[in-house]
Amino acid sequence: MISFNMEKAGLYIHYPFCRKICPYCHFIKTVKREELEDIYLKNIIRELELLKYFNLTFDTLYFGGGTPSLLKENIYPIMDRVFEFLKTDFKEISIEINPEDIDEEFVRILKDNGITRVSVGIQQLSERILKILGRAHTLDDIKRGIEILRDNDFVLNYDFIIGVPEEGEKDIDKILNFLDKNLPDSVSVYLLEGIKGKYWNSFKSLSDEEKVKHFNRLENYLEEKDIKRYEISNFARAGKESIHNLKYWNYENFIGVGPSAASLLNSERWENKASLYSWAEIIEKGKLPFKEKIKLSSEERAKEAIMMGLRKIEGIKRNEFKRKYGKFPEEFIPFFEERKEFFEAEDYLRVKRENLLIFNSILSGLFN
Numbered sequence: 631m632i633s634f635n636m637e638k639a640g641l642y643i644h645y646p647f648c649r650k651i652c653p654y655c656h657f658i659k660t661v662k663r664e665e666l667e668d669i670y671l672k673n674i675i676r677e678l679e680l681l682k683y684f685n686l687t688f689d690t691l692y693f694g695g696g697t698p699s700l701l702k703e704n705i706y707p708i709m710d711r712v713f714e715f716l717k718t719d720f721k722e723i724s725i726e727i728n729p730e731d732i733d734e735e736f737v738r739i740l741k742d743n744g745i746t747r748v749s750v751g752i753q754q755l756s757e758r759i760l761k762i763l764g765r766a767h768t769l770d771d772i773k774r775g776i777e778i779l780r781d782n783d784f785v786l787n788y789d790f791i792i793g794v795p796e797e798g799e800k801d802i803d804k805i806l807n808f809l810d811k812n813l814p815d816s817v818s819v820y821l822l823e824g825i826k827g828k829y830w831n832s833f834k835s836l837s838d839e840e841k842v843k844h845f846n847r848l849e850n851y852l853e854e855k856d857i858k859r860y861e862i863s864n865f866a867r868a869g870k871e872s873i874h875n876l877k878y879w880n881y882e883n884f885i886g887v888g889p890s891a892a893s894l895l896n897s898e899r900w901e902n903k904a905s906l907y908s909w910a911e912i913i914e915k916g917k918l919p920f921k922e923k924i925k926l927s928s929e930e931r932a933k934e935a936i937m938m939g940l941r942k943i944e945g946i947k948r949n950e951f952k953r954k955y956g957k958f959p960e961e962f963i964p965f966f967e968e969r970k971e972f973f974e975a976e977d978y979l980r981v982k983r984e985n986l987l988i989f990n991s992i993l994s995g996l997f998n
């Protein structure tokens with residue numbers, strides 16, 4: 631057994647099934663079928679047992695997908711194995727849930743298993759836009775579901791997708807009206823990107839200016855309510871930020887289980903096989919089901935830490951970074967002088983607020 635002397639790690643459990651497939655989705659998922667889920671459940675438990683090898687202590691757990699709320703009572707055996715096989719000291723256990731899966735019985739399952747944070751995939755508050763997105767839930771599911779969740783003491787996060795074709799100011803009004811009555815602890819706002827093909831050609835897409843305007847309306851509203859932006863797409867009240875997701879942005883260790891799940895452990899990074907069958911086949915042989923382990927040099931680690939850290943609104947603490955990687959973050963960025971106008975560099979190196987929405991394009995060319 632290898633024992634790593636380091637901070638506690640995050641554990642991510644990927645559940646790869648959905649009720650139906652949304653036409654904009656780029657995640658690794660498939661429609662739920664019982665025989666596939668059986669293979670998954672049998673092997674996720676075995677994969678958790680294999681993690682004993684790392685001798686890590688986990689302090690966050692995140693069920694993501696796919697649609698992990700379809701797990702229902704199957705959360706019990708998974709959590710039982712987590713506690714049986716692994717060293718844990720959980721500060722947060724999160725799950726992504728779809729509105730149509732919320733009922734009293736499901737809340738009981740979440741409570742029984744110590745879930746502390748739920749992230750509800752609301753996406754939009756207009757039936758018309760939900761249909762365009764191909765979502766399985768309705769406005770009634772959202773209202774009923776949030777009503778049930780609000781009576782419990784979960785840290786509550788809402789996921790929204792904006793910039794959807796045909797979306798107008800009125801659709802943003804609907805989101806703001808809903809928030810007025812049902813303000814959560816944290817909110818994620820994603821801009822719909824990378825959609826193409828016949829299905830999407832039949833709708834009127836938004837200009838970049840319209841998308842930015844819609845995003846800014848939500849951002850201004852949330853900031854006024856003291857739900858502050860702390861990452862490009864994430865807002866939270868003070869102390870309600872996602873502890874698990876901050877591990878990614880702070881470039882800390884995490885281990886992912888399930889098909890396609892990624893892991894980072896000190897100077898190694900790997901990704902699991904994406905196909906359910908290949909993933910299961912390797913686990914059945916008693917091995918960790920990754921495709922390939924990548925050994926990162928100290929320079930590669932520094933660059934990855936910069937890419938993740940710049941996603942945070944506060945940016946990267948320059949002195950701390952230098953202590954860890956030997957140089958200030960900007961010294962790793964080629965042609966930094968020519969790119970300086972995108973950044974602020976004092977105690978922290980950060981992307982200027984007005985450039986955050988074009989962050990991905992800044993990032994893709996950052997180390998070229």
Ligand code: SF4
Pocket residue numbers: 647648649650651652655656657659695696697
């Ligand atoms: S429910 Fe979520 S993971 Fe499943 S297809 Fe839709 S967007 Fe993708």
